[in-house]
Amino acid sequence: MNRKGHWIFGILVLCLTYFIIQDHIPFDYKMFIVFLPEFLIGCIIPDEIENVKKTFDFEGFLGFRNHRLYLHSKRFLKIILIYIIPVSLILAYQVDMKYFAVTFLFYGWATHIFSDAYFTKSGIPT
Numbered sequence: 001m002n003r004k005g006h007w008i009f010g011i012l013v014l015c016l017t018y019f020i021i022q023d024h025i026p027f028d029y030k031m032f033i034v035f036l037p038e039f040l041i042g043c044i045i046p047d048e049i050e051n052v053k054k055t056f057d058f059e060g061f062l063g064f065r066n067h068r069l070y071l072h073s074k075r076f077l078k079i080i081l082i083y084i085i086p087v088s089l090i091l092a093y094q095v096d097m098k099y100f101a102v103t104f105l106f107y108g109w110a111t112h113i114f115s116d117a118y119f120t121k122s123g124i125p126t
């Protein structure tokens with residue numbers, strides 16, 4: 001999936017999230033617009049770090065199926081969903097609103113891993 005695909009998928013997930021949580025949690029919808037850049041960066045940053053060209057040389061040597069390494073893995077997805085997002089939400093509500101930037105960045109990252117897992121044949125590492 002290319003950049004545009006990741007952004008479209010991410011924005012759809014973000015809209016869905018908004019409509020699901022708006023009935024339960026009082027918040028300002030402007031927050032979703034303010035932190036949209038962080039979210040969009042999060043949507044593409046795994047491919048920027050774990051680039052096909054950059055890791056191609058190690059593919060055979062390390063025995064990976066494709067260019068996706070740790071930052072695309074199921075383990076990292078779990079770390080995002082179990083630790084990074086909840087901790088950043090707690091910090092955002094208790095300490096400072098700017099921690100929402102971390103939440104949105106890694107939420108975008110999580111949608112990237114999801115879309116790579118479901119829409120590509122090679123899938124993601126464990």
Ligand SMILES: [Zn+2]
Nearest residue numbers: 046047072116
């Ligand atoms: Zn990717």
